[in-house]
Amino acid sequence: MTETRAAEWEQLPLEAKTTAPPPPAPGFGQEARRRLFENKPAVISIVFIVLLVLAAIFGPMLSPFSYFQQNLKLANIPPAFDTYEVTASDGERTRFFLNGSNFNLYQLDDDGHVLGLLRGGRKDILKKQQPYTFGDAEILLDYSQLPARLIALDGAEIRPSGWSWNMTYLFGTDQLGRDVLVRQLYGARISLTVAFVATLVNFFIGVFYGGISGYLGGRVDAVMMRIVEIISTIPLTLYVVLLMVVFDNGLISIIVAIGSVFWVDMARIVRGQILSLKSQDYVAAARTMAASPARILTRHLLPNAIGPIIVTLTMLIPSAIFIESFMSFIGLGVTPPLASWGTLTSEAVETLRAYPHQLFFPAAAISLTMFAFNFLGDGLRDALDPRMR
Template sequence: MTSQQNELKQELNNLTPDSFQPALDSGLADKEKIAAPSLNFFQDSWRRLKKNKAAVVCLFILLFIIAACASAKLISPHDPNKQTVAYSNLPPRIPGININGLNGTAKVGDKRVDKYAQRNVPKDVNYFFGTDGLGRDLFSRILAGTSVSLLIAFIAALFDLTIGVTYGLISGMKGGRVDNVMQRFLEILSGIPNLVVVILMLLILEPGIMSIVLALAITGWISMARVVRAQTLKLKNQEYILAARTLGESSFKIAIKHLIPNLSGVIIIQTMFTIPAAIFFEAFLSFIGIGIPAPQASLGTLLSDGYKTFRFLPHLMWYPAAVICILMISFNLLADGLRDAFDPKMKD
């Protein structure tokens, strides 16, 4: 035995229980600390969405517009349907802003004239977006018209979430002959143009929100049903679905507990694309005169009234056109952001 081995043996013999000290708790806590917080699916999706600045900005713009439309009766400075012919075709005037186009003046020939002074409009009466040919406040009518357009759009989204999701789930889960019959029925419905459905509705009902809603109820949910069916066919053969069937779970419970939570991202994204399509559909119908009837306002009727005098009174068309453009762009950019946020394969 060498001298080093003798020294090591002697040191081991000299060890006592007092030679050992417990490790500090702080050191163990630092080693076992989880660096990143545990996030569920929606929290992780919100984290991804916040990285898309354009989508977040569009989200706040839409929330502002929806809040303004919800409180339209409270913040509207005038009655949207009240006619004051003496104040017809007034340009916009915003108090405290002395900019041509926003100060109540208009160019007549080579001179700029104060239209409000010519019509003897009181100093405390202002029309932020001007007035139309019947003296109705354009700002108040845009608020009312946007409320109608958003109402129709959200009803279309409700049809997607009820009829479309239910139809797609049943078709995808049943499969076989049931799925074949249901898909052939969808193909028949999708072959009928929406405009034809609306015209048929006009033979039964008067033009208005009800006829547009019924047209959307007949054909508006088809895209959602097809998307949900395709995803259901993909998910129903996954291991956790087969395990639930083996344990005796009913098809209804499997759809509620397993399929719908896993389809939530696809459903939300498809719904966000449905809303701007419904807004454009309503605006198109009102623009050609078979949508919302007068004197009720919508974005389509405002555009239809404004384009007729666009060369002489451009503000009557610019403002409703700007609102519908903001709505369409915001909903589409937000939908793109949600699609990226709900995609689990997307890398940060």
């Protein structure tokens, strides 16, 4: 009997030993991060937003031009153009391009940099022609029929030798000869600043307003929600316009105007989350331990509602950018010569037919930024949803 028991307690061989216990399951944060990085549109949006912020901060510093610097001689230059070459008898070669919208010739170097405006001879008003002399070579700019064309003295039309990017002004220039690229980057700085500051103000007002309303409940909740409903009945755009008229135009005014009314959606979402969480057992345990309402709200309820708060915050940023751009478009945003995407769009509409590139860049920036934040919000919503675990 003793031998049998001893055999039961003999040490097992190495190959018969049990395997090591499995590693602990990943936490909620690790799972959320993994799901977010598996969402390709969200990852691309994060990269785009980071690059946009870096370009808005450092881009204007690296540019040789300022957002207000004007050069009327180089107005309305496109970002790409057909190039022409004229060679004199002494072998001197002149490279230039024709701006068919304002009938000007601009000299280029071999790399595509704009050197300046070429001056021609006296215009023939009746024939709508202007001569240009390059050494002993002479050509005529004929704009009697559109599009304008270049013709030699023998009547042969001069054809483009190729095309080139504008290496001096990568996005071209506007009607005042200002660099569109640096104004675009400065506009990104203004638009993103308005969006982030206004959203941050909305975050604090909406979170604590909705949290207090949902936690206290009763008459306090009823009164606070009636205030929210009164604000919601007024169209947001109309309310912002009225505030902008009172505060006058300017960057600070539009931040105050958007931040003062943009928090109602956040307050409603936080209130709904607090109403569903305050009946949980851990809240009752905190009350039993004599925790104050402020501690329960800030240390227990709001941290557990952080997922919907972050998603809503991400969704509010593109809305703030759109509202700021719209206010600037109708003349109630930042004042010239400051540039935002809305003012750039408003200025480009005036020259849309002749210079569509001036409208393309700010419109593309607004659209891509709104898409990026919406995709990021969708990715965060899926990543922070506990039902996805």
